[in-house]
Amino acid sequence: AGAGRPRVAVLAEYDALPGIGHACGHNVIAATAVGAFLAAAGLVGDIDGSVELIGTPAEEGGGGKEIIARAGGFDEVDAVVMLHPAGLEVAEHPWLGVRTVDVAYHGLPAHASAWPFLGRNALDAVVQAYTGIAALRQHLLPTDRVHGVITDGGQKPNIVPERAAATFYLRSAEPETLAELVERATAVFTAAATATGTRVELGWDPTPVYMPVRNNRALAARWAANVATRGRRSLPAGVIPGTLTGSTDLGNVSVRVPSIHPMLAIAPPTVTIHQPEFAEWAAGERADAGCVDGAIGLALTALDYLTDADLRGAASAEFEAAGGVLDLDAVVG
Structure with a gap:
């Protein structure tokens, strides 16, 4: 009008x-x-x-x-x-800015009882990542937030999970601090792969980034x-x-x-x-x-x-x- x-x-x-x-x-x-x-x-x-x-x-x-x-x-x-x-x-x-990341770990399947030593557990990697993020929270800015859910934990208990995944939201009050938070979370996700002998795949921003x-x-x-x-x-x-x-x-x-x-x-x-x-x-x-x-x-x-x-x-x-x-x-x- x-x-x-x-x-x-x-x-x-x-x-x-x-x-x-x-x-x-x-x-x-x-x-x-x-x-x-x-x-x-x-x-x-x-x-x-x-x-x-x-x-x-x-x-x-x-x-x-x-x-x-x-x-x-x-x-x-x-x-x-x-x-x-x-x-x-x-x-x-x-109001905080937020980025979304889909984190997928790829390991090796094996019989979880007979041949576990032949496998590489992707679920262990997700658990390590989730625990690492939890430890990271103590050292974040008061306005930073990270929260996630496990979206794939494997198929059956007697199969070492070949794939496991989680989705996380990372929030911060300024564009610059959001970028720093992304770097620190990425280090956690990568470290979990190294610790478990798996490969990590990071899918950033399946939907647009939200700015503060x-x-x-x-x-x-x-x-x-x-x-x-x-x-x-x-x-x-x-x-x-x-x-x-x-x-x-x-x-x-x-x-x-x-x-x-x-x-x-x-x-x-x-x-x-x-x-x-x-x-x-x-x-x-x-x-x-x-x-x-x-x-x-x-x-x-x-x-x-x-x-x-x-x-x-x-x-x-x-x-x-x-x-x-x-x-x-x-x-x-």
Whole structure:
């Protein structure tokens, strides 16, 4: 809606979680985004600039926003606004970058009772790797996270496993520290192969890398002011520990254009995302009220950006001071 630049994009996520539905509240994200777009679209004709609604599927591991970005979906966008439902009101919060690695070990099969000395146990290698990662955690930065699951442990107990595999997520708060974490984890995976006489195969990034979110404080402050008119007071930055966080592909957008990703309370603080109870709250009356408040907050923030040259300048200056547009290929390597 509207015409030309500046242009604000409102992002609508809408995918659900297997088995527990909207336990991440993407239904609320989509509803607030659509509402914000419709509200802003009704007014943008009287001002210079435009507002755009972009549907962004596959946030839950698929990297949909990165795929849209690579296709040029944000090339003509000057700022991005969206929100995430939660149990607290937070205007800006750290979100970690994350890389995925599929780790497969290849050994030699043998009869586990009669001829075990002829085999090389791929499952032992996975166990060594898992244990090595567990030992590594003690020496990681407080904001680093590594977690994984074993996806293949062999076929039968009386066969030395010829193949075993695991998948790990590696998270960190900065692109540079994420790169260092990748190096350290790779050393663990390689050492496990050496110790067990197996061969390791590392499959990095089966889905796009998620970058840490670069919160734009100028825009986040305006969001906080706007949503306060709906009786919602955002907690100051830092009140919620930065270690209580996850990852989102909004990070990949935030290193391309100034972006915000505030949290909107639709549940009690004790109810966290990605569990069934949150899905119940995401379908309740408090979520309905949140959709209205969130849509108004996003719409006002988008309109403020279009009409306030000082806000645009502050958001742009902050973005450039943080490093400007990030070359993701150079960072990931």
